[in-house]
Amino acid sequence: MNSIESLGLHELTLPFGQVRALTRTFGLGLHLVVGPNGIGKTSLLRAIAGALSPMTGVIRLGDVPMKRHSDRVLLAPGAPPAIPWLRAGMLIDFVTSLYPSSRRSLEYRTHVLEQLHLSHAVDAPLGTLSAGMAKKILLAATLIAAPLVMLFDEPINEIDAASRDVLLTLLADYQRDRIMLVSTHHVDPFREVATSMLTLGETGVPSVS
Numbered sequence: 001m002n003s004i005e006s007l008g009l010h011e012l013t014l015p016f017g018q019v020r021a022l023t024r025t026f027g028l029g030l031h032l033v034v035g036p037n038g039i040g041k042t043s044l045l046r047a048i049a050g051a052l053s054p055m056t057g058v059i060r061l062g063d064v065p066m067k068r069h070s071d072r073v074l075l076a077p078g079a080p081p082a083i084p085w086l087r088a089g090m091l092i093d094f095v096t097s098l099y100p101s102s103r104r105s106l107e108y109r110t111h112v113l114e115q116l117h118l119s120h121a122v123d124a125p126l127g128t129l130s131a132g133m134a135k136k137i138l139l140a141a142t143l144i145a146a147p148l149v150m151l152f153d154e155p156i157n158e159i160d161a162a163s164r165d166v167l168l169t170l171l172a173d174y175q176r177d178r179i180m181l182v183s184t185h186h187v188d189p190f191r192e193v194a195t196s197m198l199t200l201g202e203t204g205v206p207s208v209s
């Protein structure tokens with residue numbers, strides 16, 4: 001699978017956690033990354049996003065090193081940047097402005113914000129948002145920027161059940177034309193939408209569906 005629509009990890013070893021000589025290919029769809037605390041799930045997502053340099057190994061999108069495709073990958077991190085005065089909507093608009101070739105329409109932006117009950121939160125400074133609202137802002141920015149590779153670090157931590165269901169629906173809409181990696185400790189909510197599951201710290205790589 002060497003088309004642009006495949007994300008390949010080749011003998012990847014990371015400086016933190018226990019990712020050692022990991023080889024794996026992800027196609028279109030949603031892939032779970034699971035494993036115990038500290039094993040290296042976040043580090044793996046950060047490496048794919050270009051925020052952490054591997055010790056050894058290569059990450060490729062199709063045949064090309066991922067670092068030459070920085071406009072095609074975005075990580076929704078676990079927590080917002082420490083810029084408390086920044087209005088949430090400005091963060092969304094700045095992030096999405098970096099993805100001109102993939103970002104979605106204003107109608108979709110409005111749809112996502114309404115569905116996640118964020119319409120009023122966009123005017124609030126990040127530092128005044130609850131953890132759950134801040135998490136939803138980060139998720140919304142990624143969903144609206146919509147690059148080929150979307151990475152979500154523990155996306156359903158902190159968010160309420162209704163928002164979780166909305167998020168799962170929004171993610172399902174991208175199953176056919178995006179490569180999504182989701183790190184999580186909660187597999188069950190994703191069973192319907194997940195294509196595969198990578199379990200770090202185990203030799204086997206069980207399939208979800």
Ligand SMILES: Nc1ncnc2c1ncn2[C@@H]1O[C@H](COP(=O)(O)OP(=O)(O)OP(=O)(O)O)[C@@H](O)[C@H]1O
Nearest residue numbers: 016017018035036037038039040041042043044183
């Ligand atoms: N910048 C850093 N400097 C030093 N150690 C780090 C750094 N980033 C991560 N680590 C360490 O690397 C290990 C893996 O961290 P990582 O956050 O990737 O794990 P994780 O699997 O996502 O854990 P959790 O499930 O608790 O979120 C941890 O022991 C962590 O303390």
